[in-house]
Amino acid sequence: ICQxxxxxxxxxxALDAKAGxxxxxxxxxxxxxxxxxxxDALPLADRAATAAAIGDTLGTSMGGSSGVLLSIFFT
Structure with missing residues (x-):
């Protein structure tokens, strides 16, 4: 999915440029x-912990409202 x-x-x-x-x-x-x-550091054996770790990562790496919303979604 990441790739x-x-x-x-x-x-x-390009799609975003039409409206944003x-x-x-x-x-x-x-x-x-x-x-x-x-x-390699994600706790892949534990789905809930993996989702929370992804949320933390997105919250710190992505800017704008997208990062905040995806962080909330995953955590």
Whole structure:
């Protein structure tokens, strides 16, 4: 999923540029890269703990409202 989100960075930016500031793809890709950088430290055997760790990662790595909302969603 992270790799796919990174690959969609430019198309998501283009879509966002039609209604916003055009940075959604970059923001999402940054969050995906942050998760991949920490993948070995995620408690993958525990789904709830993994979701909470992803929420923490997204809350600190992504900017704007997207990061906050995804952090809340995962935690």
């Amino acid at each position: 796919r989100l990174i690959a969609l960075e430019e198309p998501l930016n 500031d055009g940075d959604t793809g970059s923001t999402v890709a940054t969050g995906a890269r942050s998760i991949l950088e920490r993948i």
